[in-house]
Amino acid sequence: MNELEALFEQGSEWMPWLVDTVINLSIGLIVFFVGKLVAAKVSHWCEKRLLKASVDQAVAGFASSILYALMFAGVALMALGQIGVETTSFIAILGAAGLAVGLALQGSLSNFASGVLIILLRPFRSGDFIDAGGQMGTVNRIELFHTYLKTPDNRVIIMPNSSIMDGSIVNFSREATRRLDLVIGISYDADIRLAKQIMEDIVSADERILKEPSCLIAVSELADSSVNFFLRPWVASGDYWAVRADLLEKIKYAFDERGVGIPYPQMDVHVHKQES
Incomplete structure (x- = not known):
């Protein structure tokens, strides 16, 4: 009987911690999924506003992609903090991991840098017909790592940004x-x-x-x-x-x-x- 009472006492001691953990975990999951949904809605809304302001579609798509990535990172940190993960140390760990991942993913970082250069230098705009990286098509959208081209026969070509910037670009639509x-x-x-x-x-x-x-x-x-x-x-x-x-x-x-x-x-x- 004493053993059973001791077991109940230990259970009563662990119960508040267990309840708090379940509650925090549930809130963290809710924060993550709701925040992810909100980030997607906000980035989509910002893209529509930029398009209404006569901003080039490629620029609007690129900006919305960056905004979504930043908001998603913030939501993930908020969710981890709610669960109880020490975000300060977690950010430091992410920094170290990011360096290692960056070295492993040099191609992806090159695509990102090339995407930034495309937006800044503007060698083409959305709707231009171009020949770049061995492919020809109409520019549909520029994102963080890729540019989307649509061919005259309605195929979609997804090209890494680095392959576009590393070679010559022929813009057939630039001149009237x-x-x-x-x-x-x-x-x-x-x-x-x-x-x-x-x-x-x-x-x-x-x-x-x-x-x-x-x-x-x-x-x-x-x-x-x-x-x-x-x-x-x-x-x-x-x-x-x-x-x-x-x-x-x-x-x-x-x-x-x-x-x-x-x-x-x-x-x-x-x-x-x-x-x-």
Whole structure:
């Protein structure tokens, strides 16, 4: 009986600590999950406000990602403090662990630094069509470690920021106008003046082609099986591909109608008979 009473006494002594631990653990979990939800809502709200203020979508997405990361770290520390973890020493441990993790994750830190450089230097904006890191697409979003591109066939490419900043970046949307560089070949039997006049008429009739700078149409090369022309009109950047396709189609039809041949690659072989 004495042993049972002793057991009850020990249980009564441990009960307040156990109740406090369960309560603190429950509050800590509530703080963590609610805080995480609030951090996501706040970062999303801030992104929407930045977009309404006409801030570039890429910048708004990058800023919201940083805000969420900072708020999440604060929520995690609050939850640990509520559970009873000594946050001061925990922060010191995190600092030491962060150094070790940083050395192990140099690539990720490089991506983060590259993301900051992208935001500061602004080599492209959301909606720009770029060629970077061996990939082409429209910039959709810039985050802490990655940039999202959307291709013309609606694929999403997630690129590490470092791979973008480590190479050359071609921004096709930065300037309002672009020049088409076409090479048009005609046969040696065709009339060069007629071919040039046909191309000039087609260019003049297309309202999407700019009058200034003027279009260059000139013989560029006497090739092996064709006489090649440069055709270099200037167009608005948004009309580039449509004008390119239309020009090639119209030139082909006009050459066929006017008897201007477009040759196939060919080789003349001369056979000499040797008399015995």
